[in-house]
Amino acid sequence: xxxxxxxxxxxxxxxxxxxxxxxxxxxxxxxxxxxxxxxxxxxxxxxxxxxxxxxxxxxxxxxxxxxxxxxxxxxxxxxxxxxxxxxxxxxxxxxxxxxxxxxxxxxxxxxxxxxxxxxxxxxxxxxxxxxxxxxxxxxxxxxxxxxxxxxxxxxxxxxxxxxxxxxxxxxxxxxxxxxxxxxxxxxxxxxxxxxxxxxxxxxxxxxxxxxxxxxxxxxxxxxxxxxxxxxxxxxxxxxxxxxxxxxxxxxxxxxxxxxxxxxxxxxxxxxxxxxxxxxxxxxxxxxxxxxxxxxxxxxxxxxxxxxxxxxxxxxxxxxxxxxxxxxxxxxxxxxxxxxxxxxxxxxxxxxxxxxxxxxxxxxxxxx
Amino acid sequence: xxxxxxxxxxxxxxxxxxxxxxxxxxxxxxxxxxxxxxxxxxxxxxxxxxxxxxxxxxxxxxxxxxxxxxxxxxxxxxxxxxxxxxxxxxxxxxxxxxxxxxxxxxxxxxxxxxxxxxxxxxxxxx
Numbered sequence: 001x002x003x004x005x006x007x008x009x010x011x012x013x014x015x016x017x018x019x020x021x022x023x024x025x026x027x028x029x030x031x032x033x034x035x036x037x038x039x040x041x042x043x044x045x046x047x048x049x050x051x052x053x054x055x056x057x058x059x060x061x062x063x064x065x066x067x068x069x070x071x072x073x074x075x076x077x078x079x080x081x082x083x084x085x086x087x088x089x090x091x092x093x094x095x096x097x098x099x100x101x102x103x104x105x106x107x108x109x110x111x112x113x114x115x116x117x118x119x120x121x122x123x124x125x126x127x128x129x130x131x132x133x134x135x136x137x138x139x140x141x142x143x144x145x146x147x148x149x150x151x152x153x154x155x156x157x158x159x160x161x162x163x164x165x166x167x168x169x170x171x172x173x174x175x176x177x178x179x180x181x182x183x184x185x186x187x188x189x190x191x192x193x194x195x196x197x198x199x200x201x202x203x204x205x206x207x208x209x210x211x212x213x214x215x216x217x218x219x220x221x222x223x224x225x226x227x228x229x230x231x232x233x234x235x236x237x238x239x240x241x242x243x244x245x246x247x248x249x250x251x252x253x254x255x256x257x258x259x260x261x262x263x264x265x266x267x268x269x270x271x272x273x274x275x276x277x278x279x280x281x282x283x284x285x286x287x288x289x290x291x292x293x294x295x296x297x298x299x300x301x302x303x304x305x306x307x308x309x310x311x312x313x314x315x316x317x318x319x320x321x322x323x324x325x326x327x328x329x330x331x332x333x334x335x336x337x338x339x340x341x342x343x344x345x346x347x348x349x350x351x352x353x354x355x356x357x358x359x360x361x362x363x364x365x366x367x
Numbered sequence: 368x369x370x371x372x373x374x375x376x377x378x379x380x381x382x383x384x385x386x387x388x389x390x391x392x393x394x395x396x397x398x399x400x401x402x403x404x405x406x407x408x409x410x411x412x413x414x415x416x417x418x419x420x421x422x423x424x425x426x427x428x429x430x431x432x433x434x435x436x437x438x439x440x441x442x443x444x445x446x447x448x449x450x451x452x453x454x455x456x457x458x459x460x461x462x463x464x465x466x467x468x469x470x471x472x473x474x475x476x477x478x479x480x481x482x483x484x485x486x487x488x489x490x491x492x493x
Contacts (some may be wrong), residue, residue: 011440017440028416028447030432030442031393031444032394032416032431033440034435034439034440034443034444035394035439035441035444037438037439039395049412049431052412052413053416056411056413056417059417060417060420060421061420063420064420064424287488
């Protein structure tokens with residue numbers, strides 16, 4: 001088949017090439033940019049073709065990198081902490097002004113899109129604290145951008161000011177949701193990173209010990225992030241409740257978080273592997289510890305997110321029952337069910353990864 | 368043998384292109400062959416990429432990165448091949464298309480295509 005048109009230049013200009021490489025997600029970058037180079041005819045054609053394929057490639061990568069239970073949990077945390085479940089007409093539902101549910105939905109969607117794009121554009125499977133913090137910064141930036149766009153529309157296009165989030169609600173969101181998202185993503189990411197770094201079928205005691213030390217370090221980081229972030233949450237909430245009388249869910253929030261902190265501090269650390277251990281003993285200890293960590297963290301997501309369940313019940317379901325609003329009751333129950341299903345699926349996915357690692361260790365032969 | 372995997376029309380085109388290209392199936396060549404097969408309809412390169420990802424996630428094709436080449440700015444090609452499941456799915460789709468074609472001919476008569484459809488042949492290799 002004849003190539004379409006004569007080649008005028010051999011390669012695209014550096015600036016345009018850099019722009020295209022930045023826009024294409026890392027997982028597809030090598031092959032897609034190479035294909036575009038092969039079809040190159042002119043700078044305009046190269047850029048136009050790259051922009052035409054970009055939506056397909058980005059959406060495909062978002063689909064491949066998105067975990068439904070994680071996305072659902074994040075969406076409910078975002079929407080709930082923005083006050084989306086609060087019945088504005090019911091003063092018992094919340095002591096802090098709540099926005100219209102549409103305004104909370106727009107801001108929550110902006111945050112969720114930011115997280116989905118962060119996952120699609122990640123360059124590595126490894127989780128680090130820096131990556132977790134950049135995720136939170138990106139969420140904050142996207143939500144602030146959505147508020148800025150709405151503010152312009154309120155001023156210029158006569159949009160109702162009710163579409164903007166109240167400042168105190170935005171502050172409450174920053175205190176509760178952002179650390180919560182950091183914990184959720186970083187803890188699940190670190191905890192789920194159980195790939196074996198040694199040889200596939202044969203290994204030595206030294207390989208197992210080395211892999212175990214990496215596992216120990218990830219568990220330490222996971223526990224530090226978990227406890228540190230929850231302590232910050234408790235301190236911030238406690239400070240806030242000095243000025244505003246907390247609702248029932250606020251007490252549940254504090255007590256629940258303190259229990260989780262104590263549990264992780266007491267039982268969360270991985271047991272040290274002694275030096276000079278043999279292959280069979282190293283493998284047995286590694287398997288025991290993996291299974292212990294798997295069982296230890298299984299109830300934690302439920303405990304940690306219990307205040308969110310209570311919040312939805314108090315802010316959406318109860319006011320709906322009081323006012324006889326069937327849609328509000330149904331919405332609240334649907335949110336609770338979705339959250340429960342998402343947590344069950346997150347635990348199931350985590351268990352699968354741990355079981356796969358246990359199976360890998362069981363099949364290892366000594367080199 | 369398990370249940371046949373249902374394929375959309377565009378997925379059938381992409382799998383057919385990979386089958387025909389044998390060892391030379393990567394983004395650019397797959398897109399060119401899909402456009403030949405789909406003529407006169409156009410196919411976007413982006414849609415081909417998205418379909419390749421979806422087919423790989425379904426286990427119908429497998430991919431690997433080949434060695435980089437200078438004409439691609441030192442970047443590798445991602446080659447694709449059909450897996451057994453993909454071959455079976457494509458054969459199922461071809462059998463269904465044959466049954467549809469035969470049923471239409473039987474229903475509309477022997478002159479159904481009125482010379483509008485000739486036996487398709489791929490374009491000569493470059």
